[in-house]
Amino acid sequence: MINPSPDRPALPAELADLAVRARSIRRACLESIAALGVGHVGGSMSVVEALAVLYFRHMRLDPGDAKSPDRDRFVLSKGHAGPALYAALAEKGYLDRPLLLTLNKGGTSLPSHADRQRTPGVDMSTGSLGQGFSAACGIALGLRMDGPRADGTVRRCWTVIGDGESDEGQVWEAAAFAAHYRLSNLVAFTDANRFQIDGATEAVMHLRDLSAKWSAFGWRTFRVDGHDLGALDRTILSACSPDPEADGEGRGRPAMIVLDTVKAKGVPALEGKAESHNAPFGPADLEAALDAMDKEAPRG
Amino acid sequence: MADREMRAVYAQTLTALAASDRRICVVEADLARATGTGPFAKAYPDRFFNVGVAEANLVGVASGLSAAGKRPFAATFACFASRRAYDQFFLSANYAGLEVVLVGTDPGVTAAFNGGTHMPLEDLALMRAVPGLAIVEPADPVSLEAAVKLALERKGCTYLRLQRKPAPEIYGAGEAFEFGKAKLLRPGKDVVLAALGALMVGEARKAADSLAAEGIDAAVVDVFTLAPLDRAVLLDLARKTGRIVTCENHRVTGGLGSAVAELLAEEGVPARLARIGAGADEFGEVGTQDWLAERFRLTAPHIAAAARRLVKGV
Numbered sequence A: 001m002i003n004p005s006p007d008r009p010a011l012p013a014e015l016a017d018l019a020v021r022a023r024s025i026r027r028a029c030l031e032s033i034a035a036l037g038v039g040h041v042g043g044s045m046s047v048v049e050a051l052a053v054l055y056f057r058h059m060r061l062d063p064g065d066a067k068s069p070d071r072d073r074f075v076l077s078k079g080h081a082g083p084a085l086y087a088a089l090a091e092k093g094y095l096d097r098p099l100l101l102t103l104n105k106g107g108t109s110l111p112s113h114a115d116r117q118r119t120p121g122v123d124m125s126t127g128s129l130g131q132g133f134s135a136a137c138g139i140a141l142g143l144r145m146d147g148p149r150a151d152g153t154v155r156r157c158w159t160v161i162g163d164g165e166s167d168e169g170q171v172w173e174a175a176a177f178a179a180h181y182r183l184s185n186l187v188a189f190t191d192a193n194r195f196q197i198d199g200a201t202e203a204v205m206h207l208r209d210l211s212a213k214w215s216a217f218g219w220r221t222f223r224v225d226g227h228d229l230g231a232l233d234r235t236i237l238s239a240c241s242p243d244p245e246a247d248g249e250g251r252g253r254p255a256m257i258v259l260d261t262v263k264a265k266g267v268p269a270l271e272g273k274a275e276s277h278n279a280p281f282g283p284a285d286l287e288a289a290l291d292a293m294d295k296e297a298p299r300g
Numbered sequence B: 001m002a003d004r005e006m007r008a009v010y011a012q013t014l015t016a017l018a019a020s021d022r023r024i025c026v027v028e029a030d031l032a033r034a035t036g037t038g039p040f041a042k043a044y045p046d047r048f049f050n051v052g053v054a055e056a057n058l059v060g061v062a063s064g065l066s067a068a069g070k071r072p073f074a075a076t077f078a079c080f081a082s083r084r085a086y087d088q089f090f091l092s093a094n095y096a097g098l099e100v101v102l103v104g105t106d107p108g109v110t111a112a113f114n115g116g117t118h119m120p121l122e123d124l125a126l127m128r129a130v131p132g133l134a135i136v137e138p139a140d141p142v143s144l145e146a147a148v149k150l151a152l153e154r155k156g157c158t159y160l161r162l163q164r165k166p167a168p169e170i171y172g173a174g175e176a177f178e179f180g181k182a183k184l185l186r187p188g189k190d191v192v193l194a195a196l197g198a199l200m201v202g203e204a205r206k207a208a209d210s211l212a213a214e215g216i217d218a219a220v221v222d223v224f225t226l227a228p229l230d231r232a233v234l235l236d237l238a239r240k241t242g243r244i245v246t247c248e249n250h251r252v253t254g255g256l257g258s259a260v261a262e263l264l265a266e267e268g269v270p271a272r273l274a275r276i277g278a279g280a281d282e283f284g285e286v287g288t289q290d291w292l293a294e295r296f297r298l299t300a301p302h303i304a305a306a307a308r309r310l311v312k313g314v
C-alpha cells in the first residue's frame, strides 16, 4: 500500500507536489484527447484536482499490485471522464504514459467510458449514468463485510458522480441505500461543474440545493472548491474522520463532498461552457491550453 | 411426499450453500416475502440486504458486491428484473464481467392475480440478447437445486427464471445437470416437444401421454437452459423426427421458439416447427394461472393439437 492514510492536513511541500501531479494529469489528459481530436474535455478537466488528491494522498492502493484485495476501490460513476482517470492512473504508474495516446482508438484498452475489464486500476465499468453509484454502494458494503485491514484501517470505496448525473433516479435509490446501511466507508463526490449536455444544470433540470438533499438523505455532507488542493485535502480528512453519529459498531453516515468546479477548468476557450462537454479538441487547442497553463506555472 | 414449493427450494438451497460459502449474499427489493428468502435472512442477517422498492439499485448493488468478491443472488418479479433493470443488468453486471445471479420470479402466467402489468412474457427475449448470460428455468425442485449450485460456480452472470409454486419432482436426487445440456425425458420418433420450465415441461409430458393414446410417439425434452442452448440434442431430435413443438410460458417472440427457429434455419434442418406461447401481439392479463394458461394456449391439449397438426400434416 503506497499511500498511508493521512492523519493531518498536507504540508506545504506535499501540496506543492499535489499541484505538480494535478498539472501533469491535466496535461496528459488533454494530450490524449488532442491525439484523437475530440473528447469529453469539460467533465474530465473539472475532476482533475479531486483525482490528484485521491490518487496521491488519500486512496490506499498499490499500482504494483493492482488487484490486491486490500486496496481501496474507486468508481468513476460519471464514466465519461475516463480520460482524466486514465491520465491519473498513468501518473500513478498503472499505465505507461504513451498508452494514453491510444484513447478511443479501435482496439484500445482506454475506452471513452471506464471499463474494469480493459484497464488496470479501474474497479468498475461505468458509462450509463447513475449505475456506478449503486455499484460503489455494493462495493462499499462488500468491503465492509470483509472487516478492517490487518492494520486496523477501514477499506473504503470512493466514487464521483456528476451534477447532471444526479438527475438519475438510481442515484437517489442508492443514496437512500447507503445511508440506511450506514456505509461510512463510502466517500462520494459530486462534481458540481454546473453543466450537463444540454446546458446549465439550472436550466436543464434544477436540482436546487444539492447539499441539503444529501443531508436530508442521511449523508454527512461537505462542500468545497474542487480545484483548491488544500481545501480538498482537509475536507477529505474530515469526511474520513469518525462520524459523531456512528453506532456502537462504528457504522456511521456515508460522506458526500460536493465539489464546486468549473467545467473544462484549465482550457480557457471552453471553461464554463456547455459546448465543452464533448468538444472538438485538436493540437492547436492543446497548444493554447498548455500556454495558458504555463502562465500559471511553468511547464516542467 | 407433497410437491415442494419452488421458492422454498431456492431459499433452502442458498441457505445450505451459504454455510460453507461466505461469499453468498442475498439482495431483495421489497419482495423477499414473495421470493421466500426469509430463512436465509434469519440464518445470515449480515448477508441479507433489502434495497427497498428500487430495482435499478438492486442490480447495481449486487454488481458492486460481486466486484468486491461476493456472490450476490438478487431477486424481484421477473417483469421488473428484466424490463426495469435491464440496462443495469446488461452493463453493471454482464458487460462489467461480474458474477450476479438475477432471479426473476413469477414468470409468464404464473403472475396470475397480479395481472398484465406484472406478467413477463418477454423477459427471456430480453435476456437472450445479453452476451454470455446463462438463462435457466428449472423444471422441478431437483433441477432448481442444481441450477443454484451451477449459477454459483459459473464465471459470468445467470438469469434464473423461477416460479414460486410447488412443482412435482421429475428427477431423482442424484441427477447430474450442466448448463447447456438438455434432458430427454421421453424418447419419441414422431415429434419433439421441447419445453422450458416447470409449468411447460409438465404440460408437454401430459401432451405426450395423450398423443401416445392416439398412436403418436412424442419425445419430450426439458430444455433447462435457454442459453446456452443444447443445440446438439435439439438438432439431433429434429433431424430424426422432422417435427418440433417448442413450449414456453412466454411470448412466442424472442424466446425458446425463436431460438429453435434460428437453429433449424441456420443448420438447414428440414423440420416443421410449431411454437406454443402467448401470441406476438398479446399482452398479459389477470386471472388464475390455470385460466391464463388456457387463455394463452399453453396447456397440454394445445400442445397436443400443435403436434398432431405437424404429424398429420394438416
Ligand SMILES: Cc1ncc(C[n+]2csc(CCOP(=O)(O)OP(=O)(O)O)c2C)c(N)n1
Binding pocket: A042, A043, A044, A046, A078, A080, A127, A128, A129, A130, A161, A162, A163, A164, A165, A166, A191, A193, A195, A196, A197, A263, A277
Ligand atoms: C443513462 C445515461 N443517459 C444519458 C447519457 C448521456 N450523457 C453522457 S454525459 C451526460 C451529461 C452528464 O452531465 P454531468 O453528470 O453533469 O457530467 P459532467 O458535467 O461532469 O461532464 C449525458 C446525458 C449517459 N451516459 N447515460
Ligand SMILES: [Mg+2]
Binding pocket: A162, A163, A164, A191, A192, A193, A194, A195, A196
Ligand atoms: Mg456537470
